[in-house]
Amino acid sequence: MANPYAKLPRWVDIGLLPAVNVIVGFLVAGLVVVFLGENPWEALKLLVGGALGSGRGLGSTLYFMTSFTFTGLAVAVAFHAGLFNIGGEGQAYIGGLGVALACLALDPYVPWWITFPFAILMGAAFGAAWAAVPAYLQAKRGSHIVITTIMFNFIAASLMVYLLVNWLKPPSSMDPSTRLFSDGGMVPTLRAIWTMFGARLSSPPVNITFFLALASAFGVWLLIWRTKLGYEIRAMGLNPTAAHYAGISTTKITIVTMLISGALAGMLALNTVMGNVGKLTVDFVGGAGFVGIAVALMGRSHPVGVLLAALLFGILYQGGSVLSFQMPAISRDMIIVIQALVILFAGALENLFRPALAAMFAKPPQAVKPAGA
């Protein structure tokens, strides 16, 4: 198929164009604020102040960032293989089951640092297992992974409500959630580090899972750009036919990529279930799986980009609650609007400004040809 767009210099293609797209998304969000009769500049100041202006705010921001890093990486890894994993929400939900089972089984007997590795394994394994079926169906039976992962999100939601209500809930409780984990099932928060920065308020929810998220981002970078598997994943993402012709098993790569993606999504529960809430609850994922789509698109599927985008969405989530408190006209739904606008402009409309930028920056054709690139 003909490529309708002129080739842009590298820095424009991976730097300027995505930045323009995201900025336009935020400008449109600003217009929504104006439409609601508020000052967008004031709103932005409240939002950023609420997210970064206090120790507690920053702690919550980093807590959200941790969650979005996991789901963003999950979507990003799949993107590299040309797969669109919309199922992060369901995979994270089922991952929570794995984490909770590990905690419930071990927390009376051992300290948290023994439970934690088991919880990581269980969360990742359960998340991966939930991605395995759509992966297998895509690889072997040709059913579209977007549709199957959407369906699996809904199936996960029903399954988890069923399990929580009928099996996991303590018999005496009316609340559809597990019992509270004891200390052996809770990872410590970063309060100790926090007091160094002079925070006085109660412990913010960011916990040591934050470092696991950073390590996962580094791991994904290693995987994608420094291993044979990563090379095969990228090759398949660029051109499945060519990859197949080169002797890469697209069946294997599809399944392995989705297992990694599901495992990353499943690890989200470490941050929320084990790091903050201390029990498995209904709908604890709360849309973080979908935020991962925006994060991966905005971060251009690169781990560094994902971390930055996750931080931005962390700021939005934390700052958004503060903002809605101060400016009642701007409710927390504004966050979802911004998320949608980022997905729209950084994803679906990514070519909107390409012709304009091409007119400004495109190399003259004769300069490109001899280079052979």
Place this chain on the structure above:
Amino acid sequence: MDSVIILSVLDSTLRLSTPLLLACLAGLYAERSGVFDIGIEGKMLFAAFGAGVAATYFQASGVGEWAGLVAAILVGVLAALLHGFASISMRGNQIVSGVAINFLAIGLTALLAKAWYAEGGKTPQLPNEARFQQITLPFADVVQDVPVLGDIYSGLLSGHSLLVYVAFAAVPVTWWVLYRTRFGLRLRAVGENPAAVDTAGISVVQLRYSAVMICGVLSGIAGAYLAIAQSANFAPNMTAGKGFIALAALIFAKWKPVPALGACLLFGFLEAVAIPLQSQPLFGVKVPSQFINALPYVLTVVLLAGFIGKAIPPKAGGVPYVKER
């Protein structure tokens, strides 16, 4: 179960199938033209909001329900045009565009409703005059004493809102448009092989935009049904996944209108029996309602896996068309 329960379950099956059917046919037009649309959920939600707002605004003038319907269709078409612009003109990723529209709908409708009405994201409760009310079919009161047939006609088929009949009438209309008109032939062709359609001198872009706009109209009616026929106001996220069930039904129906009716009735029936089954065991086994709720999705996955026939989407679906120069 006695006949009264059966009749009431079938009655709610019709009611619950209606939004699915409208949304499913909406998706059928878009996807048959080669534009994947997972944003039907969002379009319905936008439309439901538009219906709620317009019906509230115009309720005093006595045309609330019609204003609501028109607004819903307008909003649905606007959202569809956004999807069309992203996926046809800008050649963006159609899945990503659908996801964006879904979230835009969830966020924006709740945000605006909370800011405008301060009722926690709902639009104000509408009086019955500003909603689509139940229509009694002709002679329904005359034949209601006739055994069986009278029950079916007066108890089941009569007494629904206009939009229910519109939804069911849309099935034969869609069949006719798709298989008996020039537009339908071209629509099916552009979803399979746009290059061939282009070679024949027919505009791919124009065809796809028309399909996407029909999709917007039908999603709009579906949204209006939710807000001003089934309920009496808009509530946040009131579509609650119906757009995705409709998508599942579309796959289940293999992108064909008459099977779409069957699939939507089946999924509507599952929704209708989930509630009575919570209290009443089936053949001595208590079926968890979550199981029934998940059944449409499970069935669709099983179908997609190729265990019940094979669901093959339109060949050019999801691929933006680039004209060779």
